[in-house]
Amino acid sequence: MKLKKLLSLKQWSHILRKAWSYIISPRVAVGDKLLFIIPALLYWVLPDIMPFMPIDDIGVTMLLLGWFVSRMDRKYAALPAGR
Template identity: 50%
Template sequence: MRKLLTLKHWKNTFAFIYKLLMSKEVAVRDKLLFLIPVIVYWVVPDVLPLIPIDDIAFTMIIAEWFAARMGRKYNIS
């Protein structure tokens, strides 16, 4: 839990996600599995402000899940 609170962890996570999104090995469908929910969630709170989770918190939760899942699926580290 403590490592989730460090800037170094998030820097590495987002750098890894960038690597995954730019990789030709990762299917477009899998890239969209990350991009579409994040983009939609960044737009929806402006239209529907009753959702109780912050935009950046949602993005960080999805980022952590996406990085772990795609790293295992495509054996990229």
């Protein structure tokens, strides 16, 4: 993701809507959903595994969210856009 898009509120609102629609969609495989949910939850619960990382929990979650949505957009291109 380019820096301009990374700082765009419009882009993040799009990502949040798309991520939610992928997570609640019955057409997306559970394994694909867990690719986002498990790492995000583990980082929130066990943040001291990487104590010298200068990125907080929300930053890591947002980066995972961006990766998750871009991956799901490629894999499930036929799904309709979020609600």
